[in-house]
Amino acid sequence: MKILVFGFSVTANTQGYVPRLRALRPDLQIEWCGLGGITCQQAVYLIERELARGPFDLVLFDITTQWRATKFSFHDYYWPARYLLEAAHRVGSQVAAMHLYPAGGRYARRSFARRH
Numbered sequence: 001m002k003i004l005v006f007g008f009s010v011t012a013n014t015q016g017y018v019p020r021l022r023a024l025r026p027d028l029q030i031e032w033c034g035l036g037g038i039t040c041q042q043a044v045y046l047i048e049r050e051l052a053r054g055p056f057d058l059v060l061f062d063i064t065t066q067w068r069a070t071k072f073s074f075h076d077y078y079w080p081a082r083y084l085l086e087a088a089h090r091v092g093s094q095v096a097a098m099h100l101y102p103a104g105g106r107y108a109r110r111s112f113a114r115r116h
Contacts, residue, residue: 006050006084009036014106018108020093031056031099040080047087059088061097 005011005018012034022030033050035043039064051059063081088095 001057002054003031003060004050004056005030005032005034005057005060005062006047006116007032007034007040007060009034011062012036025094040077040084044080044083044087047084051091051093053090054093056088056091056093059093059095061085061088061095062099063097 010016011018011032018030018032018034022028031053033046035046043063061084063084085095085097
């Protein structure tokens with residue numbers, strides 16, 4: 001199974017969950033694109049390039065932290081996030097999403113963490 005993990009700063013961590021998952025599951029071909037400091041609004045311009053490295057059986061998105069940590073309205077987050085998910089479907093990939101906190105749990109102390 002070939003997997004693309006596409007996410008933000010938590011995904012970009014070279015000591016983080018993706019290298020650990022690769023070590024635990026050498027039977028899976030796991031590639032990743034971690035883009036710290038960007039939002040879904042910017043990621044829509046990069047997703048096609050990353051998907052072109054496929055085909056991927058599964059695209060795993062770690063993009064939900066952006067809505068939690070920014071002041072975008074739901075509408076401003078929804079359409080770019082939907083575009084990212086639909087782009088993966090258009091090339092025949094299954095899609096999954098996850099919600100990870102950065103190390104240190106700094107979001108756990110903020111009120112918006114209670115919404116999720």
